[in-house]
Amino acid sequence: MLKKWHLFTPGPVPVHPKVLLAGAGPIPHHRLPEFSAVISEIRQDLKYLFQTERPVFFFASSGTGAMEAAVANLFSPGETVLVVRGGKFGERWGEIAETYGLNPIYVDVPWGKAVRPKEVEEKLENHPEIRAVLVQAHETSTGVKHPVRELAEITRSRDVLLVVDAISALGVYPLPMDEWGLDVVVAGSQKSLALPPGLSFIALSEKAWSRVESEGLPRYYFDLRREWKAYEKDTTAYTPAVSLLLSLRESLKHIREMGLERLFAHYSLLSEACREGVLALGLKLFAEEPCEALTVIELPDGVDGGKLNRILREKYGVIFAGGQGKLKGRVVRITHMGDQSPLDVVLALSALEIGLSEMGYPVKMGAGVSRALEYIKEKAREVSA
Amino acid sequence: MLKKWHLFTPGPVPVHPKVLLAGAGPIPHHRLPEFSAVISEIRQDLKYLFQTERPVFFFASSGTGAMEAAVANLFSPGETVLVVRGGKFGERWGEIAETYGLNPIYVDVPWGKAVRPKEVEEKLENHPEIRAVLVQAHETSTGVKHPVRELAEITRSRDVLLVVDAISALGVYPLPMDEWGLDVVVAGSQKSLALPPGLSFIALSEKAWSRVESEGLPRYYFDLRREWKAYEKDTTAYTPAVSLLLSLRESLKHIREMGLERLFAHYSLLSEACREGVLALGLKLFAEEPCEALTVIELPDGVDGGKLNRILREKYGVIFAGGQGKLKGRVVRITHMGDQSPLDVVLALSALEIGLSEMGYPVKMGAGVSRALEYIKEKAREVSA
Incomplete structure (x- = not known):
């Protein structure tokens, strides 16, 4: 056969040839006005995809890089975070938190089940030192969707951030960041965006951004303060993955049209x-x-x-x-x-x-x-x- | 006109259309035996390019990511490193070291001049606490080539690592890692490899690797211990930039043939x-x-x-x-x-x-x-x- x-x-995931070929043209220089226009267009369309008015940053990295960026930019050593752990990617949030010397409290959920918002609420009541809830929009290892909207209703009235790994969720089902009050949304290129792997994304609410300014763990490549400065000039802190960005533009254009x-x-x-x-x-x-x-x-x-x-x-x-x-x-x-x-x-x-x-x-x-x-x-x- | x-x-840099198109085909899954064969082929050819018998690791990131990987994997907080600073990229070594709470001692070189090995040797004599010398093979902001071979003659007999940013040097002129005794060599895709940006590389001598095992600063995405484990199975710790790797294979094949x-x-x-x-x-x-x-x-x-x-x-x-x-x-x-x-x-x-x-x-x-x-x-x- x-x-x-x-x-x-x-x-x-399967990538449309048109998107692949968009990344196979001559490589433009990333610091020129012509490419800043591309970046600016991409950023507008990313806001549409994230359903936010906040800036969306991107890195040349896998989605894990953007998860690490969230942790390294938002917390200080020894701070407590609540980690929803019901599969491989919940475990990853925990590993990153532990790596950086945070104090993760776990809500362990049987694999195949969704977290109960009540349980999260109780943990927050009992542990006022918790600074954020780290969760997946869905756990890709089990296929389970977590009740992100309900979790946001719990966190938004508290001094607690809701940090959502939406790497394989963004663009698949509604996760309106601003409307629901999600504080951090992380995404990746090789999922609903239908691109090759190699790009990750992160957007932060104003509430989350104030932490970036005041706190933080050692970070350089994933330092969002540097990206913010570059953002204001329609560029990036370090050389971006130019060919993947050209594919991204094509994919986002398609999403916007659809x-x-x-x-x-x-x-x-x-x-x-x-x-x-x-x-x-x-x-x-x-x-x-x-x-x-x-x-x-x-x-x-x-x-x-x-x-x-x-x-x-x-x-x-x-x-x-x-x-x-x-x-x-x-x-x-x-x-x-x-x-x-x-x-x-x-x-x-x-x-x-x-x-x-x-x-x-x-x-x-x-x-x-x-x-x-x-x-x-x-x-x-x-x-x- | x-x-x-x-x-x-x-x-x-200009990328050959053949290399661009190699990355524009259907995206294979990175965890299958077929792709492990691609990774294995790439790794063999990277050893040839780095002129080393040691493993060469790659990340989806800009070159700066691999510079950060070097610092985060080799040192512990408060350790002293000697930074050769004669341009923008020397400054970057210093910024990364400071970000991670190291104690950098600088050899400031006038922009446009090369560092004098004698000066490095004197610093090492006067500061036995120095654990590594961080230098560029050449400083891309000034075009100056540093005497890496002579520096290696100074470091190799000491308990001091020579960490070389060869991002825009590898494959341009001889930097035989094993022969000269370079401990860490960092490279990037959008230079002599003539690929789009988005991949970085790092190789470590045995002497450097023993530090990775015993020391280290917080790191997850750039954790070389995780990459080593994955290396042994012909894969990567996190989803690699598959399309760029397919272009890389084409570029390396060309270099090998030439x-x-x-x-x-x-x-x-x-x-x-x-x-x-x-x-x-x-x-x-x-x-x-x-x-x-x-x-x-x-x-x-x-x-x-x-x-x-x-x-x-x-x-x-x-x-x-x-x-x-x-x-x-x-x-x-x-x-x-x-x-x-x-x-x-x-x-x-x-x-x-x-x-x-x-x-x-x-x-x-x-x-x-x-x-x-x-x-x-x-x-x-x-x-x-």
């Missing part, structure tokens, strides 16, 4: 179609509160996720993500982000069916696919009606 | 031809010990570098770099790195002539160009003989 690659991982509402509806359709298909196959969703960025499927006993993914990859060119940490082998993760259509979801489900079947799991071939198709047809009718 | 852009800045000797000879020819042309115009070189990466030209009284560069950019599409810091307006910098031929040097000189002439400086039109052409012809004859 001729193999074609089909990428369904939560970053990298509009956030339609983008969110698109991801809602893809994820819902996938979930319908998965349930029709008699499989379970791992996440109690599933997000729209990816579908995490609990595998039946006897089906090893690593083996399933290897068969799909080697025989069919289909790349799903596996389970991380304690979920290794127990789940597969199908991502909906990037340059994907509803029929790509059908393709993913067809791969899931054929893979499970090859592993001896009794699949009624076509059951998931046909349910997803029905759902997509229904939705298409609603839209054209 | 139809404008075409001619880029002569010390990063970004051979370092020829690459160094190429830069030697370009820089020498440029210097000959500049001197033939009656202008002065700013650097006492000029490097091969760029030519820094001291402007005659009454010629403002900012204005000259603006004329060249706006009328002729030629982009030279200006002076930084205290050299603002006083020099222009013509870079030889990237996808450039000897005749591009002639083009740069012709732009310099026409620009100076437009500013009213008495130029014998063609004097610089013809001298450079003579030099190039002579060299071409030597090679073919």
Whole structure:
């Protein structure tokens, strides 16, 4: 069989050739007026994407770099932060906080469950020394969406910041930063923005910015005070990843033309179609509160996720993500982000069916696919009606 | 006049379309065996470029990120380092050291001069608490080459590390890391590697690595211990800049096929031809010990570098770099790195002539160009003989 690659991982995601080629032109110099105009255009469109009037900064780094930037710019040594830990990326917030000598208090959430706002509120009541809540918009390792809006209602009236890792969430579903009162929003390029990896983003509320001015841990490359100074001159503190920024401009232009509402509806359709298909196959969703960025499927006993993914990859060119940490082998993760259509979801489900079947799991071939198709047809009718 | 852009800045540099297009293909997933093979190939070729048997790590970041990685991984708070400061990038070493609470002792060198090894040796004698010497291979703001080999002769017999910012030097002239005993070498993508910006590199000697294990300042994204673990599995700690790595593979392959000797000879020819042309115009070189990466030209009284560069950019599409810091307006910098031929040097000189002439400086039109052409012809004859 001729193999074609089909990428369904939560970053990298499929990138539209137009976006790739935008980054493959001659490299302009980043300190010239012509490029400042590009930066300025990008920054306007990033505000639209973040739904904020505040500046959005970007770094040449993976998303983890921007998470570190949040911690290094907002706190002083020994300060206490509340970390919501219900998967691999919650653990990462904790690791960064510990690395910098902060005192993290954990709200440990069973993997697959969302944090209960009540529990966060109680911790804040009992620990008035807590300076911020560090959370994921959703936990990409489990597919669980955390109730960020409710958390913001708790933090906004207190001297506590809400710091949201939205690396694989921003642009997938609504997270209106200013309206909800999110203090810090962190994002990455290889997710809903549908770019190659290598750029990260961070925006801060006024409340958060006042901390940057007054506090901070050792930082240089990720020093937001330096970026702020450069921001005012439509440039960056250090040489930016010029080619990725040119791709970013193309991607943001596309998002702006399409509009956030339609983008969110698109991801809602893809994820819902996938979930319908998965349930029709008699499989379970791992996440109690599933997000729209990816579908995490609990595998039946006897089906090893690593083996399933290897068969799909080697025989069919289909790349799903596996389970991380304690979920290794127990789940597969199908991502909906990037340059994907509803029929790509059908393709993913067809791969899931054929893979499970090859592993001896009794699949009624076509059951998931046909349910997803029905759902997509229904939705298409609603839209054209 | 139809404008075409001619880029002569010390990063970004002109990138070959083949290299750009290598990064514009479908984005592979970075955790799969296929991509580990790419990483492994890249790492082999990076060892060739760094002339080392030690691992070479890379980050998605600008070169400054790798400079920070060096400081954050090698030292503990309050330790003393010797910083050679003779331009903007020497100042940067100092800023990073101060940011992290180190105690930098400075060897201040007049801008345009190289550090004298004797002076470094004396400082080390008088301050046995110095743990490392932080220096540039050359200072890109002045064009001055520092005597790195001689410095290594001083540090290698002591418990002192030699940390070399070779961001715009690696691959331009010989800096054999293992042979000379350089302890840390830092590099960037948008220089001699002739890639877009967004990747940085760092290699450490065994002597330096033992410090990473035992010491260190707060760091997460730039934590080399995490990268080492990932290195052993042919991967990276965090999502790498996949598209830039695919371009890097192409660039490294080209360097390997060409051979370092020829690459160094190429830069030697370009820089020498440029210097000959500049001197033939009656202008002065700013650097006492000029490097091969760029030519820094001291402007005659009454010629403002900012204005000259603006004329060249706006009328002729030629982009030279200006002076930084205290050299603002006083020099222009013509870079030889990237996808450039000897005749591009002639083009740069012709732009310099026409620009100076437009500013009213008495130029014998063609004097610089013809001298450079003579030099190039002579060299071409030597090679073919």
